[in-house]
Amino acid sequence: MDLREFRAGLDGWLDEHGPELEPRHGPDVTLDEEMAHLAKVKRLTYDAGWMRWGWPERVGGFGGSTLMRAYLGEALASRDLIEPGVYSMTEVLAPTMIEFARPELAAEMVPRLLRGDETWCQGFSEPSTGSNLASLACRARRAGDEWRVDGQKVWTSLAQFAERCVLLTRTGTPESGGKGITALFVDMDTPGITVRPIRAMHGRDEFCEVFFDDVRVPLDRTLGEVDGGWAVAMDLLPYERSTSLWHRGAYLRQRLARLLGSAPEGALDPAELGAVVQQVFAFQARSRATQHRMARGERLGPETSIDKVMVATTEQAVYDLVAGAVPADIALGDDADGDRWRTEFLYSRAATIYGGSAEVQRNIIARRLLDLGAER
Amino acid sequence: MDDETADLLARSFERVFEGGSAADAEKALDEVGWREALEAEGAAVPPLLFARQGAANAASGALDDVLAAALAVPAGPGTAVVLPEFGRHAAPGSVRNGALTVRGLGTVRMAAADAAVVVAEEDGVLRAFTVDTGRLRIRRVKGVDPRLGLAAVDGDVSPAGPGSDVDWSGALAAGRSALAYELIGASRTMLRLAREHALTRVQFGRPIASFQAVRHRLAESLYAIECADAAAGAAVEEAGRALPAGIAKALAGRNARTVARHCQQVLAGVGFTEEHEFHHCLRRVLALDGLLGDARTLTRELGEELLRTRRMPAVPPL
Helix, strand or coil, X not given: CCHHHHHHHHHHHHHHHHHHHCCCCCCCCCHHHHHHHXXXXXXXXXXXXXXXXXXXXXXXXXXXXXXXXXXXHHHHHHCCCCCHHHHCCHHHHHHXXXXXXXXXXXXXXXXXXXXXXXXXXXXXXXXXXXXXXHHCCCEEEEECCEXXXXXXXXXXXXXXXXXXXXXXXXXXXXXXXXHHEEEEEEECCCCCEEEEEECCCCCCCCEEEEEEEEEEEEHHHEECCCCCHHHHHHHHHHHHCCHHHHHHHHHHHHHHHHHHHHCCCCXXXXXXXXXXXXXXXXXXXXXXXXXXXXXXXXXXXXCHHHHHHHHHHHHHHHHHHHHHHCHHHHHHCCCHHHHHHHHHHHHHHHHHCCCCCHHHHHHHHHHHHCCCCXXX | CCHHHHHHHHHHHHHHHCCCCXXXXXXXXXXXXXXXXXXXXXXXXXXXXXXXXXXXXXXXXXXXXXXXXXXXXXXXXXXXXXXXXXXXXXXXXXXXXXXXXXXXXXXXCHHHCCEEEEXXXXXXXXXXXXXXXXXXXXXXXXXXXXXXXXXXXXXXXXXXXXXXXXXXXXXXXXXXXXXXXXXXXXXXXXHHHHHHHHHHCEECCEEXXXXXXXXXXXXXXXXXXXXXXXXXXXXXXCCCCHHHXXXXXXXXXXXXXXXXXXXXXXXXXXXXXXXXXXXXXXXXXXHHHCCCCCHHHHHHHHHHHHHHHCCCCCCCCC
């Protein structure tokens, strides 16, 4: 199967099955309903085969170019069938498992994620560990043939729905920085784990605090090397800045198309509109080039920080345009449209904060791409 | 074009701007077979040359060749193409009652050329006329960027023939795409200068490159350049479509000013002197932005067009 065949086949399938995949929108739609809908989309696309292309056969995929995965998310986002933020977590978590888990574990678990049977989360940030990831403190001690985990995570997306967690723990001394971190694959129903959702300003409780109290994790759930968790995190981050960004681009474009189609006469300033469309075009062009590099097997690295700055800048530019064009919808709208624009506008404020802040991305660009040496 | 051919071409183009003067560059373009490459390989060739021309702060008539090729008129070292007036993109000529009125600009080639190609509108149809440069008033413009060697061109002539029908929007697309790369080249030079300065200039006992405020300005500059570069790359892939090239030119023009602002701030006092190379780049950016439609015009017109159609423009498919 090549991309052209895949595109044609998927487009035809979505023409037929689109209606049953359509989500509801509106203030009464709960996050539970959204998650159930996403699971349904994943299951149906998996059962029809589309979700399996672009993933290795050893984890239940059909093989072939990763561009097919990029196109699947694009097609679903363009047709407004998914919200890519949650959908695209697969693009970060599955590659991590494929690369770092025992082959049998990856073969057992990854299909569950692809098929929507399970939700996974990513336990990275901690109350004292935001941008400075290497300072994390959540402790894992070796005790016989298992790890014992104590500590706390925060900003863990969808932990309350998650069956598994890719967890970064401190296994070295507290001062060991990036050298004393180990990644674990943890079952979220293990005794000792407590999840407390955090209601965010956009009205969704998709982020959580997760507490670990003497949680037992089998040794064979170690991802990568003991004390080699930094490599796992660094490997995963470029994924967070590639395919999921392509999906996000398709979604932003679709929302902008919606604004363009529905904004009242005189609501959009041509110069502002032109500038935002140019920005979206550049972002999609960049993201597309990144997808092709990934599909060719190139190793993605710090240059994806440019992509990350682009997605954040573009997303905020799109919703700033929205806020200027339909201010009453944002401020007062209690119908489905108004609620959605407001929720998305508010969520877009975080685009320069999550997944490595705008400042951290610029630090990476300065250090790694411009080779400016160390700061201070 | 395969990677190997692109590599070979890029290496041969490196020679073009070594001499320094526009006359040297014009001669070198002939020697390295630039026009032949353009004819054989098409839209993938101009980026290789124009990025270098911009980076080297050099001038040549390469834009005339790109436009001539897109207009399907014979190109050559003695043929210049009249550009629209500064900032604008309407065809520079009009034919009324058999008389051709010309008002526009020329590249550095114009003053030395024998023939000028004028695209002119008559009853809504665009045609290209070839005019003897001796019959036009051609005045060298110094302006903000004397090194660019622009010329102001005007005149009223009677065209020798009926002219050939041309695809003006296709020519604009090809020219804008080339100019986008030239602006990106100039931007990369500004960033290089600012980066080198930041690494060597010591204040408070350390290189200023170690201060986050400075680092972030340079990061912002690279980001702005990469945005423009991404759009320009897509414009080349979609060569012939007017819209991507317009987007690329607008982004390259606007972002080059952003880069200039950050880099000049990092260069601080020395960047404000005439001894330092920086001002040549800033001048170049201001001048190039005005060729074939400036960023402000292209951006507003894009918005107006979208508001007419109420549809998002297509992007290159995956």
